[in-house]
Amino acid sequence: MKQHLTDLITSALQSLIDQGTITTAIPAQVQIDRTRDKAHGDLASNVALTLGKNAGMKPRDLAALICEHLPESEHVTRTEIAGPGFINFYLGQSSIQAVVKRILEQSSQYGTNTDGAQRKVQVEFVSANPTGPLHVGHGRGAAVGDCISRLLENSGWQVTREFYYNDAGKQITNLALSVQARCHGRGPEHPDWPADGYRGDYINDVATDYMAAARIEAADKNVVGKADPDDLEAIQEFAVAYLRREQDLDLRAFGIDFDVFFLESSLYQSGAVETAVKRLIDGGYTYEDGGALWLRTTDFGDDKDRVMRKSEGGYTYFVPDVAYHLNKWERGFERVINEQGADHHSTVTRVRAGLQALELDIPVGWPDYVLHQMVLVMRGGQEVKISKRAGSYVTLRDLIDEVGRDATRYFLCSRAPSSQLTFDIDLALSQSNDNPVYYIQYAHARTCSVMRKLAEQGMSWSAADSLSHLELLTNEHEIALLNRLDRYPEVAATAAEKCEPHAVATYLRELAADFHTWYNAHKMLVEEADIRNARLALSQAVRQVLANGLALLGVSAPESM
Secondary structure, eight states, X not given: OHHHHHHHHHXXXXXXXXXXXXXXXXXXXXXXXXXXXGGGOSEEEXXXXXXXXXXXXXXXXXXXXHHHTOOOOSSEEEEEEETTTEEEEEEOHXXXXXXXXXXXXXXXXXXXXXXXXXOEEEEEOOOOOTTSXXXXXXXXXXXXXXXXXXXXXXXXXXXXXXXXXXXXXXXXXXXHXXXXXXXXXXXXXXXXXXXXXXXSHHHHHHHHHHHTTOEEEETTEEEEOXXXXXXXXXXXXXXXXXXXXXXHHHHHHTTOOOSEEXXXXXXXXXXXXXXXXXXXXXXXXXXXXXXXXXXXXXXXXXSSOEEEEOTTSSBOTHHXXXXXXXXXXXXXXXXXXXXXXXXXXXXXXXXXXXXXXXXXXXXXXXXXXXXXXXXXXXXXXXXXXXXXXXXXXXXXXXXXXXXXXXXXXXXXHSSOTTSOEEEEHHHHHOOSTTSHHHHHXXXXXXXXXXXXXXXXXXXXXXXXXXXXXXXXXXXXXXXXXXXXXXXXXXXXXXXXXXXXXXXXXXXXXHHHHHHHHHHHHSOSSOSOHHHHHHHHHHHHHHHHHHHHHHHHHTOOOOSOO
């Protein structure tokens, strides 16, 4: 409907231009918004306010001219000029009821669009160090990143999901030393235990399998334990492969697949880091001070310059990040979105500054970042802090085992990533209206149950026959549902554009509430066939949109509960 109104306004403006009444150009986009109060119409446009000055007339006068030249529309019953020049559009009920026909015809495609035009976008998410099981913070990143990918695919983008493994550096050394200590029979309480060693029970599992010469297959890794407790290099290779496999299993349990696994170590092995550093030096954005190599990141908005190569040797962590993102750019991604924890906030400016210093016409502000806050896990009103397996934190597998994949995914993406999230295990397990994922899935199951009851009562329903009686959907609960259904494509498109999966989660909860209210207030399987068929058509439209929206969140749509 927004596009329909845009076409009407564009036609009216073209008529005014052709008549010589105005000389302003037609805007590339006409803003049309839903009104907060239905007394002021269904949709409104500020086009007269934005064009009034260029048109050389008062916005209200321009609005009046636009309204006079609007083509006839079966959907618009009247227009009204409000305030300084807003144009309010009042829609007829038939235009609202027509959404049922669109949904039933388009089925799983309802709510999709082609905004992305198959352009290439990469979404990097999770990217956990292979030093232990995935924790709930990684789980939030996994849920948000995967949902962003689904939303972008829904909007016509060609999406690549990527996991970046930090398989080089101090953490990996600490991992190998921890496993080696376990191979020698030493535990965290031993005086020779590594100062920064990993203490979870999983370290003992790695050591046991290494000493048993177990075979580990993970992605591109196929490693057999050497059973030699003194071969630190072999221990490190085995431990990284082991934990990569464990993380793969965590992600598989979460319903997430990646297209690319990128190793940090490959940037050093291929010379990509040295190449990036050379480009920065050749560009004149580096200098030596105190024996260290610095990058002039202040030239690109940073609050101070940053060390690239430390005085004692070795690159700081943001340098391989710059090389990695140069690699992304060279792979032809028009858009790159990094979903990471809020602790990566400080790297955003540095990576972007490094990319600008390469002088390769990389757009300012590339890549995009979505940073998520911490997750607090609660049970019985108390914070759950540790996992027996991991030792110091709650793992993603713990949550999935406790409440299931659907509840875990929904809860972790149900709030804006920028806000801290409290994951209430008791609420996620409850079968009540207070549990949003249960509430939404129950609405879908109810729509399916109605069709089963229809068959049990010896009745039938035809979507084609029912579409000729949609004018019977007139009570306040039906109008509310119709308006909610009509909003879904807009919600999905905006959520993709802004990388906000929580907007879909909120919408589904509201749609479920509208459906339950209608279901409880009005009987569907009435004797009068025309009314029954119209209501069943609306119910099936609700079912379809619930299923489409849940698919964007990676949550199932059960037919019975």
